[in-house]
Amino acid sequence: MMGEQTREGGGTIMLGGDQEPGNYYVGVDVGTGSVRAALVDQRGILLAFADQPINQWEPQFNHHEQSSEDIWAACCVVTKQVVQGIDVNQIRGLGFDATCSLVVLDKQFRPLPVNHEGDAHRNIIMWLDHRAVSQVRRINETKHSVLQFVGGVMSVEMQAPKLLWLKENLRETCWDKAGHFFDLPDFLSWKATGVTARSLCSLVCKWTYSAEKGWDDSFWKMIGLEDFVADNYNKIGNQVLPPGASLGNGLTPEAAKDLGLPAGIAVAASLIDAHAGGLGVIGADVRGYGLACEGQPVTSRLAVICGTSSCHMGISKDPIFVPGVWGPYFSAMVPGFWLNEGGQSVTGKLIDHMVQGHAAFPELQAKATARCQSVYAYLNSHLDLIKKAQPVGFLTVDLHVWPDFHGNRSPLADLTLKGMVTGLKLSQDLDDLAILYLATVQAIAFGTRLIIEAMEAGGHSISTLFLCGGLSKNPLFVQMHADITGMPVVLSQEVESVLVGAAILGACASGDFASVQEAMARMSKVGKVVFPRLEDKSLHQNSFLRTSFQTIPESAETCSTGIINPHPTSAPPA
Ligand SMILES: Nc1ncnc2c1ncn2[C@@H]1O[C@H](COP(=O)(O)OP(=O)(O)O)[C@@H](O)[C@H]1O
Ligand SMILES: O=C(CO)[C@H](O)[C@H](O)COP(=O)(O)O
Incomplete structure (x- = not known):
């Protein structure tokens, strides 16, 4: 048995029960507020966990920045903590996931400022940064065909508008000097291996890359970023690998020293954090829980990753176009499946x-x-x-x-x-x-619920939710999701399922599993099922009508209580 350690703020917990000798994987998850690492075994059981908060700066409203050096340092601290006291030769693979923030480095891979203050330490424009409003409006006005694959409208949280903002606002201090623009998950895998190849996940979901057709030159030319085409996409990635693929010669000696791991272990092409959460939960064996998704295709499951934001990950065999829901993205989460990603920016x-x-x-x-x-x-x-x-x-x-x-x-x-x-x-x-x-x-x-209804109207058929992320630790949040959607919510055996997803990547890169699907089936496990309380249904139905702005006809009026009445000829629902 591993012992238990007390923990104040960030720190380590040794969790493992029966520690059988075997193969271990390290998963590293960089969320918005903290970096977490886990040592995970082949059954998907967490043997040790550590976390550490990370800095964020908001130099002006809607500008959110971080530091890639800070984040790497935090990855090193937590990784060293989770492997303390074990035989590191049992560690077979390392996987990273992270928020889809934009990291900017110069030609010598040194941080560049993404701010007017010229502070190069703050070289990350975070995913929730909304500075590029004018840029995204102009991008959407092009109505370019790549926009069909992001729900019809590009989000200000994606990378193209942020890149255009840098070109238009920080030409000399940042844009002209930049040698590498990375999505944060790809920055981490580069830092660990020296390989600049990008993950299909980040490029498809946030950068308009197509798994089938590659980059679309006409898009970048049309939005004023023809520089990337001329450069053959060197700065944003022209070598693309599926998540879980093994990178180069594995962990470099320098990174191995930083992380406290053996040099040469397999390092996987990474995933965005929500997608790692999806891998960590969606493939579990649900037999015996009385769930409608038992015996049904995995496409009837919706993974909802709830942290700073919530991300709703639904997969399908064929592409499904849902207005306002990102995707369809091919092979961006589960290989061979299309992904639609709904989301709520702040939850x-x-x-x-x-x-x-x-x-x-x-x-x-x-x-x-x-x-x-x-x-x-x-x-x-x-x-x-x-x-x-x-x-x-x-x-x-x-x-x-x-x-x-x-x-x-x-x-x-x-x-x-x-x-x-x-x-x-x-x-x-x-x-x-x-x-x-x-x-x-x-x-x-x-x-x-609105997101699920939109996905179902588009062609998804969802019966069961699989929740993970920090908010899934809140029983009220989980019960309300069950009650209000009317669907059972599955919680994983491991609360830190996003880390299981990152470890699944490491396990795939090590070659211990033949496919991501096999690793998912072996390493994700049901912990608890929360069923909807049907006695509250009519209550929620009324609330839903009052808050369902999406269905408001143009003739809707606001009543004296301030509640929008979508049915102005009748009284607002009591
Ligand atoms: N035990 C808990 N009970 C209720 N809320 C929690 C709990 N743990 C975390 N949270 C909430 O989850 C959110 C952070 O989730 P997390 O997955 O850590 O975010 P991120 O990955 O974005 O850093 C915060 O809003 C926090 O308040
Ligand atoms: O855009 C996203 C995924 O596509 C996420 O919302 C973003 O990465 C932030 O995640 P988190 O709330 O877990 O910090």
Whole structure:
């Protein structure tokens, strides 16, 4: 048995139970707020876990930056922690996943500033950065055919608008000096191996690359980035590998020293974090849980990766075009399948924002600390207390949140949308905070329902949700997703399923599994199933009508309560 270590803030936990000798893999997951690593065995069991927060800068509103040096240093710290005390010769492979942020390096691979201050340490434009609004508007006005493969509308969170922003705004300090533009997952695999090949996942999902046709010269010329065509795509990637493919000669001696791993172990072409989460959960054996997806194709499963943002990953045998939902992307997550990716740009970040910004937050913090609980565990038990015998949904019959505080990624694909709360009162006590928190969680779950409905209207047939990411640790969030979508939610045996996805990549690169599918089937496992509570269904149906702006006819009117009534001839639903 491995021992258990206490952990304060970032740190290590040794988790493993029966530690059989065998092959191990290291997965490294770079999320928005922290870097995490795990030592994982061939059964997909986490033997050790470590995490470390990472810096973010917001030099002006909607500009979000990070540092690739900081992130690599954090990867080294957590990796060294998870392999402490084990025979490193048992480690067969290493896989990375990360947010789809844009890393900029010069021709000698040194960081370049992505900001007006000229601070080269901040060389990453983060995925949630919305600085390139004018650029994405012009890109969308071209109506170029590549846009069909990103849901019809390019998102400001993708790389082409950010690259155009750099060319138009930081010509001398950044653009002219740049030698390499990497998606963060590809930066990490380069750093580990010295191989600049890009993963098909990042290029297809965020850079308009086609798995079948490669780059489209006419797109880059049309949007004013013909430089890449002239350069034969050297700066953004002209060697492309499927996720899980083994890179070069494996881990370089320098990176091996940094990470505390043996030189030469297999390193995989990486994945975006949401896609790694998808691999970590979607292939599990569901027999015996009474789920509708049992015995059905894997295409009936939707992986929902819920962290700072939520990403809704649905796969299909043939391409499905869903307006406002990214994709279809071929082989970007599960090889041989098309992927559609719905998303909500801020979910965990929105819940944190609502709770931390409330007048009663200091009281909440003090009470949660006194009970040695997280603020969310405290809020969940407080809701249980104040709902009395009623279903919890009764608490929000007249309080509603529209969750697009950072625009709407899917299915409206409108970055200009803003958030809204209706039904506020003058009181600001702990009960109000708890109810606002509940309404926010419900609003996010309604957003997932809208995305599922759009995907089903496009041709998907989804029966079961597979949740992972930080928010899947919140039982209220999970139950609301089940109740509001009406679908069972599967949680994995390993809470850190995104890391299992990263380890699956390492396992594939090592050659221990013949395919990604085989590794998925062996390494992802069901932990718990949360079924929808049907007694709350009518309650949610009413709320859904009141918050379902998507279906509002032009004749809709706003009633005196501020709630939009989609059926103006009748009274708003009670
Ligand atoms: N135990 C928990 N209970 C409730 N919420 C949690 C818990 N753990 C993490 N979260 C929430 O999950 C979000 C972060 O998820 P995470 O997957 O770590 O994000 P990222 O990958 O974007 O860094 C935050 O909003 C955080 O509040
Ligand atoms: O765009 C995405 C995936 O395509 C993700 O939202 C982005 O990478 C951030 O992920 P997270 O919320 O896990 O930090």
